[in-house]
Amino acid sequence: MATIDECRTALEKLAENMATAEGNVREAAALDRSVSCHIKDLDVTFVGRLENGRIVVRDTVQGPPPERAQIRLAMTGDDLVALVGGDLNFAKAWGSGRVRLEAGLFDLFRLRKLL
Template structure:
């Protein structure tokens, strides 16, 4: 099982990957939105912002998200690490319910290019 620090590191690597992305992925992540990522098996939530194509983690706390972020993710730590490492495709994980993504309709339309 992935640790909290491994998950924080994975979010950092994901942020770096998004910042280097081009084309549709880059434009899809060029949002300014609050973000939460609940790691279900650790029952810990990372909160921050998706801004300028980067994820900025501001806080980490025990339990589910305290506030409703504009973009909300939920998954296990192992799935987060596997996705960032390229061992698990986001679209497959989302389609099978391993990853939950919630956002407003317009944001979902923009983020669909990540699938």
């Protein structure tokens, strides 16, 4: 099972990847939205913002997110580490229910470019 520190490192790597992305990925990430990532097996939520094409984690809270973010992710810590490491395909994980992504319709259309 991935630790909180491993999950935080994975989110930092994801943020770095998004910040240096080009083309469709950069365009899809160019939103300004609140973001939460609930790590189900650790019952911890990373809370932050997607801004300037980068995820900025501002807080880590025990349990589910205290407020409803505009973009919400939920998965296990191992799945987060595998996604960021390239060992798990996001579209397949989302389609099978291993990863949950919730957002408004407009945001989902933009975010699909990341797939």
